[in-house]
Each structure stands twice: as structure tokens, then as C-alpha cells.
Amino acid sequence: MEKAVLITIGDEILSGNTVDTNSNFIAAELKNIGIKVTQILTISDEIETIKEALNVAFETGDLVITTGGLGPTRDDKTKKALAEYFNDEIALDEVTFNHLKGYMERRGRADILERNKEQAFVPTKSIVFQNHYGTAPCMMMELNGKLSYSLPGVPYEVKPLIKDQIIPYLQERFKLHYIHTRIVSVVGIPESILADKIEDWELALPENIALSYLPVGTRVKLRLTASGDNEEQLKQITEEEIQKLLPLVEGHVIAVSEDKIENILAEMLIERNLTISTAESCTGGELAKMITSVSGSSKYFHGGIVPYATEKKIKILNVSKETIDQFTVVSEEVAQEMAKGCQELFETHISLSTTGVAGPGKGEDGKDIGTVYYTIRINDKAETFKLYMPHLERVDFMNFVSQKVIQDLVSLLINS
Amino acid sequence: MEKAVLITIGDEILSGNTVDTNSNFIAAELKNIGIKVTQILTISDEIETIKEALNVAFETGDLVITTGGLGPTRDDKTKKALAEYFNDEIALDEVTFNHLKGYMERRGRADILERNKEQAFVPTKSIVFQNHYGTAPCMMMELNGKLSYSLPGVPYEVKPLIKDQIIPYLQERFKLHYIHTRIVSVVGIPESILADKIEDWELALPENIALSYLPVGTRVKLRLTASGDNEEQLKQITEEEIQKLLPLVEGHVIAVSEDKIENILAEMLIERNLTISTAESCTGGELAKMITSVSGSSKYFHGGIVPYATEKKIKILNVSKETIDQFTVVSEEVAQEMAKGCQELFETHISLSTTGVAGPGKGEDGKDIGTVYYTIRINDKAETFKLYMPHLERVDFMNFVSQKVIQDLVSLLINS
Structure with a gap:
């Protein structure tokens, strides 16, 4: 299974001002296509810190996705760190500039400022994924077969970039495993008693099925995650395990598929x-x-x-x-x-x-x-x-x- | 200024199933008492990974706070990692056991299971902060003057532990700097134009005042963070800077204090x-x-x-x-x-x-x-x-x- 590391860049998250929801979204999307997030690093907006995080991330990840640090303002340093890390230079990208110009014009702001033009400067080795909902482009870089994507930090811009562009690209590029997830929602049993009730079943689960306990309020979600090459088979063995589980927690199960x-x-x-x-x-x-x-x-x-x-x-x-x-x-x-x-x-x-x-x-x-x-x-x-x-x-x-x-x-x- | 690193342990966050709101809460509380969070590591629930993260965290932090991985179920390994990292053994703590017993009895569950009793086993070197809203205790460990706290992952349990017990303890223990934050909310100016308008002012800010741009929808929050020894003086210089800022963005400011x-x-x-x-x-x-x-x-x-x-x-x-x-x-x-x-x-x-x-x-x-x-x-x-x-x-x-x-x-x- 491919492994990904997410890097969240921004002092506003470290200071407790903003909750990082991007990582959650990206991790769930990657999981759907069989890529596992092994680590999330949240770091401050400094060139050296970003370079160091890229180093750490590439030690374990085949794929690194950074969010944040690409806005038009002074406290954004990601692009410089990227160029330094990948030993590259930053130059004006005409395609990106034209995209940016069109974007601004459609919003009635034909007066592109110098500071906005700067956003069309990208590392020369990067492949740009244009951002249709903001001014900071997404840059893909490659190093020894490992991939990095740098995205802006605004969730409304991150979601379409990930969903419409990056996920399809990754699916195309990697031959990916199948992942199948089922969630069984249990109410009216405390987590510790539940764990006792299903212990034997849990220990006997096939190796390619992982179980997690996710308590939400007074409900416990039991998540089964199966991975393998044959999608139909995964669905079947997961269903079989759920059928074994249900009698053990009879009267307490409120759902065997939906999550929320x-x-x-x-x-x-x-x-x-x-x-x-x-x-x-x-x-x-x-x-x-x-x-x-x-x-x-x-x-x-x-x-x-x-x-x-x-x-x-x-x-x-x-x-x-x-x-x-x-x-x-x-x-x-x-x-x-x-x-x-x-x-x-x-x-x-x-x-x-x-x-x-x-x-x-x-x-x-x-x-x-x-x-x-x-x-x-x-x-x-x-x-x-x-x-x-x-x-x-x-x-x-x-x-x-x-x-x-x-x-x-x-x-x-x-x-x- | 004291530095803290937060470690979030749990596959449910890496898999995109749960949004990590604990880090946000803890970072904001620490900031209030002048402790800066320099990094947040989100890692999986494995003993070696947790030990490694503790290593990385203590390289830069005086204080490490972990959340997650302390529940009564099988996928929780934090305590073992703690004991191994601090070269300690795990043993039953009588005070914690009695607390747990009382907690369970008040909830009408006098039948303490073996699995719950396990929660009263803690590293022998740890100082326990009792959890009044759950069964997993908070453990404080110390190594060469550096501190670690290990908390459960449930937000409802984390908040009172941090607010009522850990923050007062840290305030008592460290002589802490003062931090003063003001947020000016600006509407109707895109971030890039705003940055141009206030560039000269920003560059002339005193060294102990940091500025951040935090866009929320179509609003931009300008956050000034001042740090130093004299609280009154901090308030005064921040107010002076805001008074210089206001004429530059006249007609666009909707608030100079509140955040949301x-x-x-x-x-x-x-x-x-x-x-x-x-x-x-x-x-x-x-x-x-x-x-x-x-x-x-x-x-x-x-x-x-x-x-x-x-x-x-x-x-x-x-x-x-x-x-x-x-x-x-x-x-x-x-x-x-x-x-x-x-x-x-x-x-x-x-x-x-x-x-x-x-x-x-x-x-x-x-x-x-x-x-x-x-x-x-x-x-x-x-x-x-x-x-x-x-x-x-x-x-x-x-x-x-x-x-x-x-x-x-x-x-x-x-x-x-």
C-alpha cells in the first residue's frame, strides 16, 4: 500500500486559532483509493522548518501533501522552501499567469497587483494544477520517484483540487489496492464491556481486516477496514465477519453501514x-x-x-x-x-x-x-x-x- | 518562551474518520499562558512510532502533551510506549484505582471489569492527574527537567483535564511570559490588496509583535500577538499599533477585539x-x-x-x-x-x-x-x-x- 505524509503549514493552527480540517478531508480521500496516511506534521511557517519536515516526510512517505503557506501575504514561505528543498529556481509560469488573469477578470478585478502576479511564479520543475477557486496554484514536484503536492490552506480551495485533480491523477499513476470499510454502530454498551464481549471474535479476525473502536458521545463505532487485491472478495469476507459479530452484540446495533x-x-x-x-x-x-x-x-x-x-x-x-x-x-x-x-x-x-x-x-x-x-x-x-x-x-x-x-x-x- | 510539542495518537485521525479538535484546544490554552506550540505530530497507535515521536518532540519541546491511545480497548498502546521510553515499569496505582472505583460506582457500574482495572495501572514514575469524566487517567512524567503529559483522546475528557489541572500546574511551575493578542476583522478587501495597503505599517511593527493574516470566508482576520514581561506595556503598544492601522483600512473594519x-x-x-x-x-x-x-x-x-x-x-x-x-x-x-x-x-x-x-x-x-x-x-x-x-x-x-x-x-x- 502506498504511504502518504501530510504536512500542515501555518502558525494559525499551532496557535490554536484554526482547526485543521484539511488533513481530515485529504486522509479520507486518500484512504478511499488505498493510500494510507502514516503521519501528519503540523509545523510553523518558516523556510528551514518546512525543509526539515519535507525531509522527515519523505523518509516514510511515497507521497507528501502540504497545505497552507501559499497565500499572497508576507507570512507565507512554502514556495521558497520547496525551491530550496528540490534545488530548483522560481520563475514566472505563463500558463499559470494567464489562468490567474482570467480568474481575476471573471471576478471583476482586472487590476492584477504585483503581489498577485507573484503567485504565478512557481518552481521550474513543478507541474501546476490550476486552482479554480483561488489564486494560489497547486504545484507537483517529483524526486526519485516520490511525489509532493503543495496546496493552499483554504479548505474551499483544497477540496476541489484534491477531489477533481489530484485523486484522479494518483489513481491513474499508481496501481492501487482496494480498500473496503464497514462501520457497525453500537449503543448502550460501555466500550470496555463491548471489548470483552467481542474479544474472541476480534482476535480471530483475518490478518487483512483491521478493527478500530471510535467512541462518539455514548455510541461506539466499530470500524472494519479490509485491504487486498480482490474487491468482491473483500466485501464478502467483511460481510461474513459482521454476520459473526452481530449475535454477540444483539439489541445494541443501530447500523451496519452508514457512519454518521x-x-x-x-x-x-x-x-x-x-x-x-x-x-x-x-x-x-x-x-x-x-x-x-x-x-x-x-x-x-x-x-x-x-x-x-x-x-x-x-x-x-x-x-x-x-x-x-x-x-x-x-x-x-x-x-x-x-x-x-x-x-x-x-x-x-x-x-x-x-x-x-x-x-x-x-x-x-x-x-x-x-x-x-x-x-x-x-x-x-x-x-x-x-x-x-x-x-x-x-x-x-x-x-x-x-x-x-x-x-x-x-x-x-x-x-x- | 517555553515550547510545547503536541502528539496526537490514533488511527482514526490518520484515516480521516475523526477531526482532531484536541490540538486546537490545547494550543489555544497553552498560548494564553505564554507557551508556544511549535509542532503537532499525528501518528499511529504503535509502540515504536510513539517512542520515536517522543524522541522527536523532546528535541525541540520543553513540554510534550500526548492525546489518545489510553482507552480500555485493544488498539491502545500509549502506556506501554511511555513505560519503555521512560525506562519504567507499569504497576497498579492504589489512589487511581480507588478513584476509578468511585467513578464507576457513581455511574451505577460497581462491577469493575478486569479491563477497567487495567486503567489504574500506570508507569511507577508518573504523577497521576485524575480524570473526573472518564476512566483513563492523565499521567505526568519527567525527564531531565522536561515534562510529558499523556491524556485520553476524548475531547470532553481532555478539556477539563487541561483547563482545571494542567494549566494551573504549569503556571505555578514555570515563571511564564505574558502574551497579548488582538484581532482586527477586515471585510471588503481581498487579502492581496489589504497586504499592499498595510505593508509599511507591517514592516515597522515592533519586534515583539507578530502579525498573521487569517482569512475566514470573505473576511480577513489580522492577528497581532505581542509577548513580553510587562502585561500593561504589551496592551499599550498593541493598542498604539491598532490605532495606526485603523486609518489605513478605514470603512473596512468590523471589529477590533472579538474574534468570531x-x-x-x-x-x-x-x-x-x-x-x-x-x-x-x-x-x-x-x-x-x-x-x-x-x-x-x-x-x-x-x-x-x-x-x-x-x-x-x-x-x-x-x-x-x-x-x-x-x-x-x-x-x-x-x-x-x-x-x-x-x-x-x-x-x-x-x-x-x-x-x-x-x-x-x-x-x-x-x-x-x-x-x-x-x-x-x-x-x-x-x-x-x-x-x-x-x-x-x-x-x-x-x-x-x-x-x-x-x-x-x-x-x-x-x-x-
């Missing part, structure tokens, strides 16, 4: 012809966002509401003022009435509601930070759950609760 | 006593989620609605059927009516609406994928904008549009 919980839900809703809506207080729109992030979700998602102000819960969702006065806004009773009102407003089979205190600071009505009630209503049956997660930061809290609500809905649907 | 656009908006809304609501179609709840992710947002956010099904736009937001029939759902006219209906429903000064086609696949009414109209309504004035972003993936599209809508609102508020 919102995709698992999507499959179930479409298959059963069910519609859904959301009424969110403490999750603030995250539930709706998760559900709509799935392509085609308009088939089953009628809509969502975030009635943040208490009087909006009363006015739009018909939550009764008496219930709120008696039990406070963060209560089982209000969660139930929200779900009922939501179901009526959006006319759906299923409705989900959340009410809680995300914090920080003291919550409404003196309720403790981290408390949340959520209701899952399916037709005329409703179940309400309580969670208490005081240690989570606000954004993590919103995400954790949303994940858990959808996960519980999936469990309920399976067992109904 | 939703926080910038929060400040403005509170200061001006304005309330806001959202009506989202193609952003699916992301706008509401961004706004509510700010602590205290209930002061100004009355609520949001995601009327995904067309008839819900008509029923809940009073969008007229005729308008939809004449102009289609994805149109300037529908965006305007959605914003008006939203403002009335939630009784707010400001309302935001989005309607578009996030893709992939052909959109409703044959509209092109990537087209979006959004309206910003402030009291009785409304402005509608169009964006066309066909190259963005669904989730990026939802995020980009939401960022841009809030950014444009901030610009409108500044200039009103």
Missing part, C-alpha cells in the same frame, strides 16, 4: 416513509442543522423551530403558560408540550424537542447548568429523557445533546 | 439593545445555531424557524403562494417575504432569511445548485443579497452562507 447518525436516521425515515420536525431550545438549531446536512433531507424534514424566548414557546407551539409556571421552562412537561405543538405545526409523524440550560452562568429559574429534557414523539406516543452534562462547554453541549437525541430516536425506531 | 463573527454581532446587539430572529431554508438551522452558540444570546435572540417544506413557508411565515408560483421558492422575493414574516412571528428588530439550493443534485424548480438569496431586515428596511457558490460541499455551503449573512449584518449595522 444523521445518515443512519435518513435511511430509516426514507425506508419507512416517515416525516420529522424539531422544536429546539437549548440546542439552538443544531438538531435541525444536523438533519438538513444530509442531502435529500427535504424528503422527510418538514421544518424546525427554535422558540428561544419563553413567550414564543407559548405562542407558536401552544405550550401552556400554566405548565411553565408550575414546572419551569426546563422540565419534562414543557419538553412534552413542545414536541406535541411541533408535531402539529409541521404535520409530521415524528417530532423532537429539547429544553435545557447550556450555560455557562446560572440558568433560568435557577435550574442547574447542564440539565436538559428532550422528548421524542412518534405518532401519538411520546418518551421524555433527561440528561445532566454540567462539564461540557456550550458548543459541545449543544452537539452532544443533538447527537444523543437522534441516536435515541434511531434506537426507538429499531425497537418499535 | 457571532461574538462581534452579540456585542453590537447588546450595545444597541436590538433583538433578532432567523428564518432559514438552505442553511437548515446553522444560522440559529451560530447565534445561540454565544453565551447570553437569549438576551437578543427571540427565535428561529426552519420552514423546510414549501407549504410551511406559506403557513407559518405568510409567504404568499402567488409569489412562490411566480418567482419560485429560491428567489429574492421569497427571501424578502420570509424575513418579513419572521420579524412579525418573533417580534424582533432584525430578521434574517435564507433560501437556496445547497445541493448536491438538481435543485427544486430547476434552480442551479449553489444559488442562495438572503434578506437582512432591520426594522422596516430590507436588503436582499445573492450568492452563487456551486463548488462548495453541502455542509461547507451551509456554513459559508451563515458566516456571510452575519458578516453582512454586522457591516450594515456599522454603517447605519
Whole structure:
């Protein structure tokens, strides 16, 4: 299997200002075509540091992909490091310059500045992959049969470069192994107990199947990765192993193919012809966002509401003022009435509601930070759950609760 | 300044399955107390690889923090690598075992399995920081005055360990420099033109102030980082430099302190006593989620609605059927009516609406994928904008549009 090393260049990642999402995207794309990322190096924007990282990377990798450090501004030094490392010179590339000119003109900026023109200067040995969504070109270099690609750092530019240009090129160039991945999602068993339950099965897995435990909230994803030359055979042996696994974790498996919980839900809703809506207080729109992030979700998602102000819960969702006065806004009773009102407003089979205190600071009505009630209503049956997660930061809290609500809905649907 | 190297251990990150958010969090926390992260190594879960990474890390770092590889399951090898690297043995730590026992009992799982008990085995030279939100303890080791911390990989466990235990310990132990950071957010100037405009100012910056350009969507964040011994003086010279910068980018600055656009908006809304609501179609709840992710947002956010099904736009937001029939759902006219209906429903000064086609696949009414109209309504004035972003993936599209809508609102508020 070909091995790749990713180098992320940029002080904004080392300083904690930006999360590196490029590496995640690139690693997943490479994996699909059978190239394994063995290391990711995140380094600062200095010529010597970049050269040293290239050295380290080529020790183990057949393929090195760098992101970042190619913008038009002063703190970008990748190109110089590339030229020095590959013992090359930088010169104006006419094709790249014309591409850049066209790019700027289409955006109504015919006045190409000196600083932009600099972006058409590339190492003379490089092969350029033009960037259609930004001004920094992607440069491919080759050294003793090893390949390097240097990309800009902006995720919107990285994705099409990787997907539309680099991946097809690599597939063409290397004769690549097949990789087959399956993910089994397990709920309701702590990781350690799960590990005990499936230990014998795990130890008996064929050598070309690797198992990983990926905990997400209260769910554990078991990932099987099989590699080999025969695609059909890989699919078959993986399926066989999953069939051996399932009886060991009976009653706890919520999906044997899809990965993300919102995709698992999507499959179930479409298959059963069910519609859904959301009424969110403490999750603030995250539930709706998760559900709509799935392509085609308009088939089953009628809509969502975030009635943040208490009087909006009363006015739009018909939550009764008496219930709120008696039990406070963060209560089982209000969660139930929200779900009922939501179901009526959006006319759906299923409705989900959340009410809680995300914090920080003291919550409404003196309720403790981290408390949340959520209701899952399916037709005329409703179940309400309580969670208490005081240690989570606000954004993590919103995400954790949303994940858990959808996960519980999936469990309920399976067992109904 | 003390230097730190972070080591992220785990195949789930190298395979593109999980985004590494721990490094971002840890780097930002260390920076606050004047410790600079010089490198982040992401490596696979193998004993030799981990030992090698420790070697590399200690070459440049005074402090090494590892995350991942401490769970109760089979694919975790960090502890063994630690013991081998520090030439130590692993033994049961009674205090840790009792802590673990209490942790399990509080969760109603008195049956501690052998596999969990293993988690109380630590290198004998280590100092343990107990984990209050999981079963894997944090271990501190010391070698020739250099420090290493080994943490589990789950973000919910990492955050409190870093914030409540490790940061206070490091502050106590090292006499640390002060760091002062300010971020100036600039809109409406491409990065290259901005760089030209402020070149002279940038070159004349004092040596202890570093400048970075951080582009986010169509906004550029200029980050000034000052370091030194005198906190008051740092604040003063940074402020002086910002005062010199402002006239150079007049009319383009939307904030000189806060970082995230939703926080910038929060400040403005509170200061001006304005309330806001959202009506989202193609952003699916992301706008509401961004706004509510700010602590205290209930002061100004009355609520949001995601009327995904067309008839819900008509029923809940009073969008007229005729308008939809004449102009289609994805149109300037529908965006305007959605914003008006939203403002009335939630009784707010400001309302935001989005309607578009996030893709992939052909959109409703044959509209092109990537087209979006959004309206910003402030009291009785409304402005509608169009964006066309066909190259963005669904989730990026939802995020980009939401960022841009809030950014444009901030610009409108500044200039009103």
C-alpha cells in the first residue's frame, strides 16, 4: 500500500486559532483509493522548518501533501522552501499567469497587483494544477520517484483540487489496492464491556481486516477496514465477519453501514416513509442543522423551530403558560408540550424537542447548568429523557445533546 | 518562551474518520499562558512510532502533551510506549484505582471489569492527574527537567483535564511570559490588496509583535500577538499599533477585539439593545445555531424557524403562494417575504432569511445548485443579497452562507 505524509503549514493552527480540517478531508480521500496516511506534521511557517519536515516526510512517505503557506501575504514561505528543498529556481509560469488573469477578470478585478502576479511564479520543475477557486496554484514536484503536492490552506480551495485533480491523477499513476470499510454502530454498551464481549471474535479476525473502536458521545463505532487485491472478495469476507459479530452484540446495533447518525436516521425515515420536525431550545438549531446536512433531507424534514424566548414557546407551539409556571421552562412537561405543538405545526409523524440550560452562568429559574429534557414523539406516543452534562462547554453541549437525541430516536425506531 | 510539542495518537485521525479538535484546544490554552506550540505530530497507535515521536518532540519541546491511545480497548498502546521510553515499569496505582472505583460506582457500574482495572495501572514514575469524566487517567512524567503529559483522546475528557489541572500546574511551575493578542476583522478587501495597503505599517511593527493574516470566508482576520514581561506595556503598544492601522483600512473594519463573527454581532446587539430572529431554508438551522452558540444570546435572540417544506413557508411565515408560483421558492422575493414574516412571528428588530439550493443534485424548480438569496431586515428596511457558490460541499455551503449573512449584518449595522 502506498504511504502518504501530510504536512500542515501555518502558525494559525499551532496557535490554536484554526482547526485543521484539511488533513481530515485529504486522509479520507486518500484512504478511499488505498493510500494510507502514516503521519501528519503540523509545523510553523518558516523556510528551514518546512525543509526539515519535507525531509522527515519523505523518509516514510511515497507521497507528501502540504497545505497552507501559499497565500499572497508576507507570512507565507512554502514556495521558497520547496525551491530550496528540490534545488530548483522560481520563475514566472505563463500558463499559470494567464489562468490567474482570467480568474481575476471573471471576478471583476482586472487590476492584477504585483503581489498577485507573484503567485504565478512557481518552481521550474513543478507541474501546476490550476486552482479554480483561488489564486494560489497547486504545484507537483517529483524526486526519485516520490511525489509532493503543495496546496493552499483554504479548505474551499483544497477540496476541489484534491477531489477533481489530484485523486484522479494518483489513481491513474499508481496501481492501487482496494480498500473496503464497514462501520457497525453500537449503543448502550460501555466500550470496555463491548471489548470483552467481542474479544474472541476480534482476535480471530483475518490478518487483512483491521478493527478500530471510535467512541462518539455514548455510541461506539466499530470500524472494519479490509485491504487486498480482490474487491468482491473483500466485501464478502467483511460481510461474513459482521454476520459473526452481530449475535454477540444483539439489541445494541443501530447500523451496519452508514457512519454518521444523521445518515443512519435518513435511511430509516426514507425506508419507512416517515416525516420529522424539531422544536429546539437549548440546542439552538443544531438538531435541525444536523438533519438538513444530509442531502435529500427535504424528503422527510418538514421544518424546525427554535422558540428561544419563553413567550414564543407559548405562542407558536401552544405550550401552556400554566405548565411553565408550575414546572419551569426546563422540565419534562414543557419538553412534552413542545414536541406535541411541533408535531402539529409541521404535520409530521415524528417530532423532537429539547429544553435545557447550556450555560455557562446560572440558568433560568435557577435550574442547574447542564440539565436538559428532550422528548421524542412518534405518532401519538411520546418518551421524555433527561440528561445532566454540567462539564461540557456550550458548543459541545449543544452537539452532544443533538447527537444523543437522534441516536435515541434511531434506537426507538429499531425497537418499535 | 517555553515550547510545547503536541502528539496526537490514533488511527482514526490518520484515516480521516475523526477531526482532531484536541490540538486546537490545547494550543489555544497553552498560548494564553505564554507557551508556544511549535509542532503537532499525528501518528499511529504503535509502540515504536510513539517512542520515536517522543524522541522527536523532546528535541525541540520543553513540554510534550500526548492525546489518545489510553482507552480500555485493544488498539491502545500509549502506556506501554511511555513505560519503555521512560525506562519504567507499569504497576497498579492504589489512589487511581480507588478513584476509578468511585467513578464507576457513581455511574451505577460497581462491577469493575478486569479491563477497567487495567486503567489504574500506570508507569511507577508518573504523577497521576485524575480524570473526573472518564476512566483513563492523565499521567505526568519527567525527564531531565522536561515534562510529558499523556491524556485520553476524548475531547470532553481532555478539556477539563487541561483547563482545571494542567494549566494551573504549569503556571505555578514555570515563571511564564505574558502574551497579548488582538484581532482586527477586515471585510471588503481581498487579502492581496489589504497586504499592499498595510505593508509599511507591517514592516515597522515592533519586534515583539507578530502579525498573521487569517482569512475566514470573505473576511480577513489580522492577528497581532505581542509577548513580553510587562502585561500593561504589551496592551499599550498593541493598542498604539491598532490605532495606526485603523486609518489605513478605514470603512473596512468590523471589529477590533472579538474574534468570531457571532461574538462581534452579540456585542453590537447588546450595545444597541436590538433583538433578532432567523428564518432559514438552505442553511437548515446553522444560522440559529451560530447565534445561540454565544453565551447570553437569549438576551437578543427571540427565535428561529426552519420552514423546510414549501407549504410551511406559506403557513407559518405568510409567504404568499402567488409569489412562490411566480418567482419560485429560491428567489429574492421569497427571501424578502420570509424575513418579513419572521420579524412579525418573533417580534424582533432584525430578521434574517435564507433560501437556496445547497445541493448536491438538481435543485427544486430547476434552480442551479449553489444559488442562495438572503434578506437582512432591520426594522422596516430590507436588503436582499445573492450568492452563487456551486463548488462548495453541502455542509461547507451551509456554513459559508451563515458566516456571510452575519458578516453582512454586522457591516450594515456599522454603517447605519
